[in-house]
Amino acid sequence: MPRISHWIVRRLSHLDGILLTLVLVLLGISLAVVASASGQSPARISGHLINIGLALGVMVVMANVPPHLLSKVGPPLFFAGVVLLIGVALFGEVRNGARRWLNLGFVAFQPSELMKLALPLMLAWYFQRNEGLLRAKHFLSGGVMLLLPFLLILRQPDLGTALMIGASGFYLLFFAGLPWKVILGGGILGGASLPVMWGLMHDYQQRRVLTLLDPSSDPLGAGYHIIQSTIAIGSGGLFGKGWMQGTQNQLDFIPERTTDFVFAVFGEEFGFVGAIFLVGLYLAIVARGLVIAARAPTLFGRLMAATLSLNLFTYVFVNMGMVSGILPVVGVPLPLMSYGGTALITLLLGMGILMSVATHRQLNKS
């Protein structure tokens, strides 16, 4: 028995206290908001609890995987992901007009989800291998590694996921030292190509952007989501209407309110003060992540920690921006808040990696 408890303590010792606290506080808020948004549905609440338990388990496991082992997973995972994405393009199932799903007989899944972690792992592994020797060609091949999944996902079509994965790849290249002139040049080129992009965009994508610019133009269609969620947030005021007191929430006006639009429920019931607190929590996680990155002993750890931190806040920004009506509607959940197992597990997996990087410093040095 003492050996088992010793083993448990050792496993748990890889958890980062600050990160864990922040994550648990957020998950607690998430439980309260999901309970309110689901009308205290026992099924939703227990489902959420199970997801949280599973995801926390995954986090503990990941925290115990040393970074040098993790980095070895990068290349096979990345190549598997690319192969699967090509498989999607060739044999994928069409749902809602997009070819995103791969049916493996026993389970259907979206390989693009896999890429969210595989791409940063692959790039971090690659730059780690070439640490200290970085030249233009490394960034060039890094760019190719980024573009390959990006383009495959873009043509599914799934602009939202493609951009999110592209962003994570870009963060990694950025932290690896991508020259500023390339970044600025790319930015100018990108800006100039916006009109071309617009022309290449699918109807539904164009509509989403147009709806964002004027939600009232289509109040019962695509604009309905944005209109109702901004009403919910705006009517929350400074202190909110109180937990379980939001009329937009309780009377069904907010769409998808336990998942993608959970921030509308939160904003309505907890107000501006709540929003500050929530954003503050996310910022604290990012800050902790960046501190971990700064202290990480290996390039792989540094790059992963920094990228995962920025990536997390990118999701926060895209989701809140969408729900509060400054970004188009893309199906991105709010990290650690939205109901949904896959996203939660992926996120806490990332948190586990951060913790692993944070706690394997000494081990690596020795």
Next chain:
Amino acid sequence: MNLATPLKNLDRELARFHRRLKVGAAFVALLAIALLARAYYLQIVQHEHYIQRAESNRISRVPTTPNRGLILDRNGRILAENYSAYTLELTRAQTENLEATLAEVGKLIEITPGQLRRFRRLLAESHEFETVPLKSRLTDEEVAVLAANRYRLPGVEVKARLFRNYQAGPGMAHVLGFIGRINDGDLKRLREDGREQNYKGSAYIGKTGLEQSYETLLHGRTGFDQMETDASGRAVRMLSRIPPVPGRDLRLHLDVELQAVAEHAFGDYLGGLVALDPRTGGVLALVSKPGFDPNLFVDGIDPETWKLLNESPERPMVNRVLRGIYPPGSTIKPFMALAGLELGLRKPADTIVDPGFYSLPNSRHQFRDWKRGGHGVVDLRRSISQSCDVYYYRLAVDMGIDRMHDYLAQFGLGEKTGIDLDGESSGLLPSRDWKQRRFKQPWYPGETVIAGIGQGYLLTTPLQLATAAAILANGGERVEPRLVQAVRDPLAHTWQPLPGGVRGQMAIAPANLAVVRQGMMDVMRPGGTAARSAAGAPYTIAGKTGTAQVVGIKQGARYEASRLSRQYRDHALFIAYAPAENPTIVVAVMVENGGHGGSTAAPIARAVFDYYLTGKRPGELKLEVESAAD
């Protein structure tokens, strides 16, 4: 291999990484500020706007339709009532396939072709989101069958609704009118009058008759429930409630039994009859034959029946009492006689010798008397009782058309009587001015001659004749005819009388009036033109017969009713009041193609007098109208 380079590179790369971490942190801070700025804008700056929108999202005003007022006759018998019944209704926007749904419904319950046609017509007039009735008055079995199958018929609903029922039959149709579904024209009018809010939730509005003219009182005030509703529009709870105020009940002067007696007395004839109480102007009976079934219109009439009603040569939709304009014929004579006396053109004892015709000076044209060979020596009373045409030819010429116009105008001829029904005609009281304006032609003397016996341009409605006769009956007071005598306050449950309209007192010398009234009594006495109609009456009647030409008779030709097909026969007219000494009822009758007033119109008036004054009713007449329990 130079080991220093990678190491140097490592340091440089680490330093760069730390710089970039700061850039990353700044980037994240920027995004966070953008998010919070947006939240600040929505939650603090625009908070008022959004809280209002959330409230209007949440709160809906659900109108509650007031119950329509009842219409009762003078004895409290129900003429128009409401009853609750189930109807089958469809909302086009909610059906997946309208035709398939109709076919499916047709399999469940019987839908007649007429109901289907009516439904399609209503559908064409309605908006996509409006609910249109397909079949009303469902039986319990039909309700059960539909309820059981509703889940697979989206857009199909069974609703409990209040219906209007007119149980008094076709005879009352012209008085009561009917309600019908509110159409675009009604909506526009309601909007213009600012009454639109009060009709939220109302499906029906008065279209004709009393239902139309008393719409505001009958409809009542719509109530509103403030409901908290969810996003799918389902009511969650009631927040506040303004109860509806039911419409007011109307009590008429009209006696539905008298109405039935009058209608029965017409037999197969078409025409109009109106009976007034000369003291109040209260309408005791108002018959326009043929009538129609007003219940056909309540839920929208099917196109075939409508066409039949609308295009019938008998024109059942026209209220002949209000809108039928006919030459008054000899019924104008008492008024002419009074004009002659009052204008000093005649004295009661002045006589003429009637050779059977009259010619204007310097003219060979003969205006014939209805009696070949003439009436001989005729004074004023005899001119009325015998209906001597030549007496009035001369009088008219002596009076001139303009003085005739001015005097007869005091009896309300040529203007609307002001009855509380819409659509009344004002008839036509000609004058020199009028002819100049209308035809740009001078007035010809011959036109004055025939105007003296109520022919030519002069046109009156039966209602105008009755109100004019009422002036004779009540000694010069001009009353406006009124159907409604009282309205019941729905909350206090008390009747408030509606005062009748009075248009002042005509100054008539009592002696002159007495002579004319004597003449009218003579009409009903042996030797008078309607003597037979007064035989055996336990009260005295004063009356005047009239015959209005439908086709002109050529000079030298004779009018022979038997040789004319019925539709070209003369209209028979009769005005009368009784008891002659102290009149309580005035009647004007017009029988289309009835021939002589004395033989067809006067007996109808007699039947009305008998019932009203003695309670006697024709033996075969049955009446089934239930009384209101009040």
